[in-house]
Amino acid sequence: MVMKKQNIEKAYQLARQTYAAYGVDTEQVMKQLATVAVSMHCWQGDDVGGFENAGGALGDGLAVTGNYPGKARTPDQLRADFAKALSLIPGSHRLNLHACYAEMEGKKVDRDALGIEQFKNWVAWAKTLKIGLDFNQTYFSHPKVLGGMTLTHPDKAIRQFWVEHGIRSREIGAAFGKALQNTCLTNLWIPDGMKDTPADRRGPRERLAESLDAIFARKIDRKLNVDSVEPKLFGIGAESFTPGSHEFYLGYAVSRKTLLTLDAGHYHPTEGIADKISSALCYLPEIALHVSRGVRWDSDHVVTLTDDLQAIAQEIVWGNYLGRVRIGLDYFDASINRVAAWVIGTRNMIKALLLALLAPIDTLKQAELAGDYTTRLALMEDLKMLPFGAVWDHYCAQRGVPVANAWLAEVKQYEKDVLAKR
Numbered sequence: 001m002v003m004k005k006q007n008i009e010k011a012y013q014l015a016r017q018t019y020a021a022y023g024v025d026t027e028q029v030m031k032q033l034a035t036v037a038v039s040m041h042c043w044q045g046d047d048v049g050g051f052e053n054a055g056g057a058l059g060d061g062l063a064v065t066g067n068y069p070g071k072a073r074t075p076d077q078l079r080a081d082f083a084k085a086l087s088l089i090p091g092s093h094r095l096n097l098h099a100c101y102a103e104m105e106g107k108k109v110d111r112d113a114l115g116i117e118q119f120k121n122w123v124a125w126a127k128t129l130k131i132g133l134d135f136n137q138t139y140f141s142h143p144k145v146l147g148g149m150t151l152t153h154p155d156k157a158i159r160q161f162w163v164e165h166g167i168r169s170r171e172i173g174a175a176f177g178k179a180l181q182n183t184c185l186t187n188l189w190i191p192d193g194m195k196d197t198p199a200d201r202r203g204p205r206e207r208l209a210e211s212l213d214a215i216f217a218r219k220i221d222r223k224l225n226v227d228s229v230e231p232k233l234f235g236i237g238a239e240s241f242t243p244g245s246h247e248f249y250l251g252y253a254v255s256r257k258t259l260l261t262l263d264a265g266h267y268h269p270t271e272g273i274a275d276k277i278s279s280a281l282c283y284l285p286e287i288a289l290h291v292s293r294g295v296r297w298d299s300d301h302v303v304t305l306t307d308d309l310q311a312i313a314q315e316i317v318w319g320n321y322l323g324r325v326r327i328g329l330d331y332f333d334a335s336i337n338r339v340a341a342w343v344i345g346t347r348n349m350i351k352a353l354l355l356a357l358l359a360p361i362d363t364l365k366q367a368e369l370a371g372d373y374t375t376r377l378a379l380m381e382d383l384k385m386l387p388f389g390a391v392w393d394h395y396c397a398q399r400g401v402p403v404a405n406a407w408l409a410e411v412k413q414y415e416k417d418v419l420a421k422r
């Protein structure tokens with residue numbers, strides 16, 4: 001569907017007046033929205049496959065379902081698909097790489113020996129797109145994930161291998177930051193855990209803390225790279241015990257001054273991450289998010305405009321935390337067009353931020369402070385009926401990307417011209 005230009009404009013002008021009546025300046029809102037960069041995860045493009053051929057199949061707590069045709073099989077394909085997605089999303093965003101997306105170019109370089117050399121094509125390409133890069137250490141799909149363990153493994157040699165990987169990853173992050181003059185976030189998540197009730201919860205946790213301290217021992221200029229740790233309460237095959245739990249990493253982040261990555265799929269099914277943001281930010285200068293959508297479990301469905309997503313955006317915006325939360329996405333759906341999955345999820349993240357920015361937050365807070373919860377509730381419900389779609393369409397048009405669902409025709413065309421031929 002292609003909307004007429006003058007209709008987009010007419011609808012926007014009316015919406016602008018409606019929001020003005022609530023004391024909200026839509027022009028100002030769009031300016032602020034344009035400053036938010038979402039870190040888009042590379043791994044939606046190829047079902048968390050990567051390019052290093054380390055010999056480990058995906059598993060280790062991760063599962064991708066579906067076999068939609070046309071997935072990226074080479075770095076160039078993944079870059080082309082990502083650039084296509086980016087061209088359909090308003091604003092300037094970032095790419096979040098995983099270490100397993102290293103380009104070996106004929107050499108065999110194991111995870112403990114990776115360097116910026118294996119990512120030079122990514123950096124050169126990011127420069128041409130003028131985007132920042134983020135990074136993730138990869139502790140899965142590798143034969144040295146032994147018995148589901150990496151940094152907590154009882155065997156020191158196994159732990160040491162992964163510690164080296166962590167050190168190399170931070171160096172790569174710093175090299176990204178330097179080359180692109182744009183601070184990289186290097187995130188750490190490990191799949192370690194136990195299927196059944198452990199006899200010893202203390203040992204693995206103490207080993208994890210020791211391994212992490214070894215990884216983070218070297219100080220790195222925070223302008224180049226910042227580090228984050230990502231908790232999880234459970235995983236496939238780690239239903240009974242996860243050493244890297246929420247409490248573990250919250251304590252770690254606060255005491256070691258790293259960031260904390262809150263992943264929306266990593267908690268109990270009814271436990272949202274929105275409420276954790278202001279708590280964590282009482283003690284941490286910055287946090288990171290893996291915005292995801294769990295359906296019954298950490299299923300990593302494409303992010304949709306749910307109440308949960310809106311609550312996350314509200315907490316960031318209403319708490320005035322836009323400068324302290326690094327928003328990243330984390331989902332992988334192989335049952336639909338993967339470029340579309342990127343576009344839908346990222347556009348939804350931005351829509352949720354727009355919705356939160358369009359709320360008359362000062363009025364809401366005043367009502368709350370005055371104890372007038374009736375007005376607060378009434379106003380919050382009113383907001384749901386306001387014409388935010390007209391502002392969104394205008395924003396997309398202003399940023400030169402397809403309005404409404406016009407992006408879908410472009411993805412379908414790309415599927416025909418490019419993806420179907422793979």
Ligand code: RNT
Pocket residue numbers: 043048061062136189230232263290298330
């Ligand atoms: C797993 C974590 C982790 C991964 C990615 C691929 O549960 O959420 O962030 O999804 O690193």
Ligand code: ZN
Pocket residue numbers: 189230263290330
């Ligand atoms: Zn995650």
